[in-house]
Amino acid sequence: MDKNIGIYIHIPFCKGKCAYCNFYSLPNCERLMPDYLKALQTHIKESEHQLSEYYIDTVYFGGGTPLCFGVDRLIKVFDSLKRHGKVLTDSEVTVEVNPESTTYNDLVKLRKAGFNRLSIGAQSSNDDILKTIGRRHTFNQVVRTVRDARDAGFDNISLDLIFGLPSQSRDDWAESVVKAVALQPQHLSCYGLKIEEGTPMYELIDSPIIPDDDTQADMYLYTVCELERYGYKQYEISNFAQPGYESKHNLKYWQGKEYMSFGAAAHSYVGDRRYGYISNVSEYIKKVMSGESVVDQYEDISRIEKASEYVMLGLRTTHGISTEEYKAISLCDFQRGAELLGLYSEQGWAKEENGRWKLTPEGMLLSNMLIGQILDAQTKHRIETGTPWQKDEYATDFVYNMLDGQVEHTQLFNGI
Numbered sequence: 001m002d003k004n005i006g007i008y009i010h011i012p013f014c015k016g017k018c019a020y021c022n023f024y025s026l027p028n029c030e031r032l033m034p035d036y037l038k039a040l041q042t043h044i045k046e047s048e049h050q051l052s053e054y055y056i057d058t059v060y061f062g063g064g065t066p067l068c069f070g071v072d073r074l075i076k077v078f079d080s081l082k083r084h085g086k087v088l089t090d091s092e093v094t095v096e097v098n099p100e101s102t103t104y105n106d107l108v109k110l111r112k113a114g115f116n117r118l119s120i121g122a123q124s125s126n127d128d129i130l131k132t133i134g135r136r137h138t139f140n141q142v143v144r145t146v147r148d149a150r151d152a153g154f155d156n157i158s159l160d161l162i163f164g165l166p167s168q169s170r171d172d173w174a175e176s177v178v179k180a181v182a183l184q185p186q187h188l189s190c191y192g193l194k195i196e197e198g199t200p201m202y203e204l205i206d207s208p209i210i211p212d213d214d215t216q217a218d219m220y221l222y223t224v225c226e227l228e229r230y231g232y233k234q235y236e237i238s239n240f241a242q243p244g245y246e247s248k249h250n251l252k253y254w255q256g257k258e259y260m261s262f263g264a265a266a267h268s269y270v271g272d273r274r275y276g277y278i279s280n281v282s283e284y285i286k287k288v289m290s291g292e293s294v295v296d297q298y299e300d301i302s303r304i305e306k307a308s309e310y311v312m313l314g315l316r317t318t319h320g321i322s323t324e325e326y327k328a329i330s331l332c333d334f335q336r337g338a339e340l341l342g343l344y345s346e347q348g349w350a351k352e353e354n355g356r357w358k359l360t361p362e363g364m365l366l367s368n369m370l371i372g373q374i375l376d377a378q379t380k381h382r383i384e385t386g387t388p389w390q391k392d393e394y395a396t397d398f399v400y401n402m403l404d405g406q407v408e409h410t411q412l413f414n415g416i
Contacts, residue, residue, distance in 0.1 A: 005054035005270075006252040007085070009040065009077055010263030011066040012281055015101065020133060020162075020193060020201045024265035024279045025064040032281055036264075037073045039288040041080045043262050046288075050260070050270070051085035058249035058259075059087065061095040061115075071106045075113040082114075092117055092156075092248045099141035107152035117156040117247075118149050119189075124165060124172070125179040132166050133201070139179065146183045156245060158187035163219040165193055166201075166209045173219045174226070181230050186245035190223050191238050192216055217365050224361040236317045237364050254313045256306070264294075272301045303330055304382075311337065311378070312371050320358030332385070336377035344370060 013036075016027045026032070044051075059081065066074060074095065081087060094117040095110060107118075124130050125139045142159070149157055159180050163173045180188060195205045204210055211219070224234055232240035236254055239247065252259050261268045264284035267276040276297035278284055287294045301309075307330035314321035326334045341357045344350035349363030349370060359367060 002053060002055050002086070003258070004057040004088075006058040006060065006249050006257070006259040007056055007081060008249075008259055008261040008263075008266055008268075009059070009061045009081075010261065010266040011061060011063045011069045011074070012264055013068045014063060014065040015068060015136060016134065020195065020199055026281060029281070032285070033069055033073065035285045035289075036069075036281060037076060039285040040077050040262055043288050043294075044077070044080045045084050047260070047262075048084040054086065054258075054260075056081070056085050056087045057091050058252065059091060059093045060249040063096055065098050065101060066095050067097050067101050067106060071109045074115075075109065078113060078115070094119055094158075094247070094249060096121065097145065098137060099145040100137035102145050102148070104148040104152060107149050107154065111153040116154065117158070118154050119158045119160065120145055120149075120185075122159045122176075122180060123162045124168070125176040126168070126172050129165050129168055129172065133162075143183065146185065155186070157185045158189060158247070159183065159185045160189045160191070162191050162193055163223070164211050164216040166204060166207075168211060170215060170219055170222070174222060177223060177226055181227070181232075187239070187241045187247060188227060188232055189239050190220075190227075192220065220365060221361055234318055234361070237367060254317050255319075256309060256313060267297075269301075272306075274299050274301055304379075306330075307332070307378075308375050311374055315357075315359050315367065315371055315374075316364075318358055320353075320356040322356045324355075330382075332378075332382050334378070336381040337374045340370075340374050340377055 010024075012025045013029055013033065014025045014027050059078065061074060061077075063069075078093070093115045095115050096119045098121045102120075120142065121135075122139070122142045123133070123135055125142075127138045130137065130139070146157060146159075161176055161180055163176075177190070193210075195201050195210070223240075227234070227240045231242055233243065234240050235246050236250075239250070241247070249259075251257075256269075258270050259268060260270055261277070264277060264281045265279035267274065274297075275295050277294045278287070278296045284294050286292075307326060310326060310329050311321055323334045323338060326332075326337070338357070341350045341352070344359075344363060345352065348360060349366060350357060350359050352358075359370065363370060
């Protein structure tokens, strides 16, 4: 029986880079769009044999700003996927949109073509803060976009919000949350600002205008509590949904399920392999159209990697992890990890329910540190007990490489 798979389409075009953005995207490159469309269609067609082994139950168009690519081009890409893959009629089909570049007519076209979920980049209800971080919309445009989306037939709408922004107070954040809830979206993603090297905002990393860790922690815990009051259940560190409206596509990432991607800089996880495409639109177009490989990253995933990712990703979610599932993946017990989780529960950072360990909201604030300690303890345990397929140096290196660059901050608010 064919398995299910999610599809991600990367549209790396935008009107201008936001001050905090480190994703691969190209502002004002309309000249490349016609050829990029052809490359995507060709790449999907060439993958028909691989796609034939699966039913497609989620599709996600991300960016960049996908609508900058043009609604007609997005629909043509989706049509190619339906032509060469088995897209289920009830598949979740998401497209990211920004309020300033979304029109009612665009939304009507998308809905008629089979798109059924919107992820709207709202970020804040404070127009001054929006301007500071390089956003080109106002909150009134967010309100209009939600209204237009409902009128166009969308009944699955998600809003993105960011806390920890420059000069943002707790009251500013609370106002953003309350105003977002008032729009009655089915889903909310609430991310903490992550300042990346190479972005315009990096020069502010130690600035006093950036809310400190205690303030951001307070913002986060307020969010969890407030959204629960309004019926939004937290199901992942940064994501909240009304019952039945969790992002099915993003859950694939957090649950270690298969997904296949198309487009420059996109990544896939199929079978026991993970691979990524070149992060250059011109090269991607050239290589696809000439029949060359566009893969520039490739790795086979070992048992130790699967087991470690199971812990790392599972503890991001409120579904959590179980000892039995870990054993089935790793062929090793979870003794040391369970011991640590027991200690964390005494601190109020973790809890065990129905045989599953999960982090509390307070524990999620410390998730990088706690997960790093668990992985380190499990690695040492495997080395001590002499698991036959384990290469000691590789395992230890893998744990630290996987968490490299994350453990210096105890918070892990940024989403996948």
